[in-house]
Amino acid sequence: MNRNARFTRNGAGRRLVVGVPYLWMVVFFLLPFLILLRISFSESRIGLPPYTEVFEWLGGLSFRVLGSFSNYQFLFTDDLYLSAYANSVKIAAISTALCLLIGYPMALGISRVRGQARTLLLMLVILPFWTSFLIRVYAWIGLLKSEGLINGLLLWAGIIDSPLALLYSPFAVYLGITYSYLPFMILPLYASLERMDGSLLEAAADLGARPMAVFLNVTLPLSWPGVIAGSMLVFIPAIGEFVVPELLGGTSTLMIGKVLWSEFFLNRDWPLASAVAIIMLIILVLPLVWWQRHQQQSEGDK
Amino acid sequence: MKTRLRPPGFVTSAMIFAYAFLYGPIISLVFYSFNESKLVTVWGGFSVKWYSELFKNEGLLNAALQSLKIAGLSATLAVIVGTLASVALTRFGAFSGRNLMQGILTAPLVMPEVLLGLSMLLLFVSMEQVINWPQTRGWLTISIAHVTFSIAYVVVVVQSRLKSVDRSLEEAALDLGARPWKVFFVITLPLIAPALLAGWLLAFTLSLDDLVIASFTSGPGATTLPMLVFSSVRLGVNPQINALATILILLVFAGIVVAGRVIRANKD
Numbered sequence: 001m002n003r004n005a006r007f008t009r010n011g012a013g014r015r016l017v018v019g020v021p022y023l024w025m026v027v028f029f030l031l032p033f034l035i036l037l038r039i040s041f042s043e044s045r046i047g048l049p050p051y052t053e054v055f056e057w058l059g060g061l062s063f064r065v066l067g068s069f070s071n072y073q074f075l076f077t078d079d080l081y082l083s084a085y086a087n088s089v090k091i092a093a094i095s096t097a098l099c100l101l102i103g104y105p106m107a108l109g110i111s112r113v114r115g116q117a118r119t120l121l122l123m124l125v126i127l128p129f130w131t132s133f134l135i136r137v138y139a140w141i142g143l144l145k146s147e148g149l150i151n152g153l154l155l156w157a158g159i160i161d162s163p164l165a166l167l168y169s170p171f172a173v174y175l176g177i178t179y180s181y182l183p184f185m186i187l188p189l190y191a192s193l194e195r196m197d198g199s200l201l202e203a204a205a206d207l208g209a210r211p212m213a214v215f216l217n218v219t220l221p222l223s224w225p226g227v228i229a230g231s232m233l234v235f236i237p238a239i240g241e242f243v244v245p246e247l248l249g250g251t252s253t254l255m256i257g258k259v260l261w262s263e264f265f266l267n268r269d270w271p272l273a274s275a276v277a278i279i280m281l282i283i284l285v286l287p288l289v290w291w292q293r294h295q296q297q298s299e300g301d302k
Numbered sequence: 303m304k305t306r307l308r309p310p311g312f313v314t315s316a317m318i319f320a321y322a323f324l325y326g327p328i329i330s331l332v333f334y335s336f337n338e339s340k341l342v343t344v345w346g347g348f349s350v351k352w353y354s355e356l357f358k359n360e361g362l363l364n365a366a367l368q369s370l371k372i373a374g375l376s377a378t379l380a381v382i383v384g385t386l387a388s389v390a391l392t393r394f395g396a397f398s399g400r401n402l403m404q405g406i407l408t409a410p411l412v413m414p415e416v417l418l419g420l421s422m423l424l425l426f427v428s429m430e431q432v433i434n435w436p437q438t439r440g441w442l443t444i445s446i447a448h449v450t451f452s453i454a455y456v457v458v459v460v461q462s463r464l465k466s467v468d469r470s471l472e473e474a475a476l477d478l479g480a481r482p483w484k485v486f487f488v489i490t491l492p493l494i495a496p497a498l499l500a501g502w503l504l505a506f507t508l509s510l511d512d513l514v515i516a517s518f519t520s521g522p523g524a525t526t527l528p529m530l531v532f533s534s535v536r537l538g539v540n541p542q543i544n545a546l547a548t549i550l551i552l553l554v555f556a557g558i559v560v561a562g563r564v565i566r567a568n569k570d
Contacts, residue, residue, distance in 0.1 A: 013482060013483060014394065016386075017386050017389055017390050017394070018386075018390045018394065018397060018399075018403075020383060020386050021383050021384070021386050021387035021390065021403070021407070021453065022399070022403060024383050024449075024450070024453070025403075025406045025407065025450070025453070026406070028422065028425065028446060028447075028449075028450040029406055029409070029410065029450055030406060031425060032421035032422050032424060032425040033421050035421065035424045035425055035428050036420065036421040036424055039424055049427050049428075049431065102316070102319075102320050102323065103320070105312065105313050105316035105317065105320070106316060106317050106320040106321075108313055109313040109314065109316070109317040110317075112313070121317075123558070123562075124321060124324070124325075125324070127554070127555070127558065128324050128325075128328065130504075130507050130554045130557075130558065131328065131547075131550060131551050131554050132510075132511045132528070132547070132550055133511055133513075134511065134513050134528050134531055134532060134535075135331070135531070135543075135546075135547040135550065135551075136327060136328065138331075138531075138535045138539075138543060138547070139327035139328060139330060139331040139547070140327055141535065141538070141539055142330060142331065142334060142539050142544075143326075143327055143330060145538075145539070147341070147344070149330055179323065179324075179327070182320075182323075182324065232412060233411070233412060236412040236413075236414070237412050237413070237414050237415075239414060240413075240414020240415070240416050240417060241414065242414075242415065242416050242514055243513060243514065243532075246536075247535065247536070257414060257416045260416050260420065261416060261514075264420060264518070265517075270424070273420060274420065274424065277416070277417050277420050277421065280414070280416075280417060281417060284412075284413075284414070284417075288409065288412065292405060292408075296401075
């Protein structure tokens with residue numbers, strides 16, 4: 001009997017421990033996506049619920065399909081949606097790169113500090129993550145607006161003559177996403193750098209490798225799992241981001257999360273919003289599945 | 303060769319820049335909450351008037367209470383269900399459906415909130431049609447939605463703790479004939495208590511902070527604090543929100559210091 005199986009010789013208890021979380025996630029996480037798929041084939045109507053039926057039951061096991069692909073046809077013929085998807089992927093990718101650029105040196109620095117100072121530095125990375133996301137995005141409105149702090153400083157220093165239009169621009173969206181997702185990049189990076197065996201670095205240095213060569217040939221390849229995990233944690237949720245483009249991007253930045261929100265809350269077209277969501281899900285599932293495979297492979301390697 | 307491991311100049315300056323980037327906006331937010339002037343970015347002298355106005359704002363206080371209720375309930379449920387899931391994943395070895403379980407427990411971590419919110423609303427609407435429940439959407443539906451995505455975070459924290467605790471005590475108790483349930487409550491639970499606390503706090507803050515999922519799954523009656531803050535900041539800056547933000551930041555600070563003490567005390 002292996003040591004894992006020993007913990008539960010009791011069959012009923014074991015079923016309960018597996019079954020409760022399983023049931024919860026199937027009912028409240030998987031099932032909703034099936035319903036989302038179903039409603040994406042229906043049509044919007046006035047009434048409760050605000051969508052038409054997709055199947056008509058004819059008694060017994062027979063039914064008639066009433067749904068159609070009209071929402072998807074509409075998505076692929078209107079440029080607004082296609083460019084919103086493309087723009088979201090672009091913004092998410094650039095923000096991920098920016099997070100990596102700022103986060104990597106930071107994670108590296110923290111992993112090289114010892115003792116209490118390291119705990120403190122790590123704490124300072126986690127702390128913003130615990131304070132409200134909404135409020136941290138809001139803070140940038142005060143900094144970026146035309147009479148805000150950044151424009152004030154630039155004017156005072158004489159670098160510019162009139163305030164720059166920083167707020168409600170694509171720049172503000174990149175800044176906002178990079179800012180709010182940075183901790184998600186740093187923590188997995190730190191975890192992979194911290195585990196690294198310091199003697200490998202010393203060995204490379206003793207053999208005469210320059211610091212840059214040590215970094216490129218030893219540090220970077222060993223921290224690769226952290227780079228991938230961090231990038232996934234930033235890139236995937238950033239594609240569907242709503243709060244940042246809504247508060248900082250104004251009308252100038254088209255992102256699919258914002259489009260979904262307005263289809264649902266402003267146009268009250270639930271079926272079209274569902275179709276927007278399904279396409280978004282398909283875009284996200286590709287990197288997710290790849291990541292899952294990658295993780296299982298690296299777990300298998302151990 | 304120790305000196306080679308010290309952070310070189312580039313890394314140090316990059317770190318200073320990054321910490322300034324992380325904390326600059328938060329500090330400016332706190333600073334301007336004490337500003338007399340209503341124009342948030344023009345300094346008009348020190349004042350706490352926005353704080354006193356905040357405490358007279360009844361709509362905001364009601365929303366805050368609503369949010370605390372939802373956060374407390376959903377964090378507690380998420381810790382219970384998340385701990386069961388973590389035990390299953392770390393102590394049960396291979397069982398059928400383990401990979402699917404790990405997958406559906408990881409996916410909410412990266413799933414965009416608009417997707418979670420919309421799909422969960424559609425579930426509640428369909429459930430109402432089929433089983434006539436839930437008849438109204440409000441604090442209960444928001445809480446269920448929050449539990450669902452918080453479980454994923456609880457599992458990350460609790461699972462890593464379960465993997466790292468010393469198994470020999472559990473083994474010894476099992477060898478001496480204790481029932482698995484007893485072993486869990488008497489031995490495992492005290493060992494993972496700090497992770498349960500951390501998971502609960504994490505789930506609590508995530509719930510307290512959530513705007514998007516709550517907006518989708520809420521009904522006409524229920525407004526949470528982030529929903530109220532959002533409708534206010536959409537119109538631009540508002541010093542009352544700065545005051546609220548400062549209080550929240552102080553609470554988080556206090557919470558982390560207390561949690562750190564508890565965890566350290568448990569270690570000793």
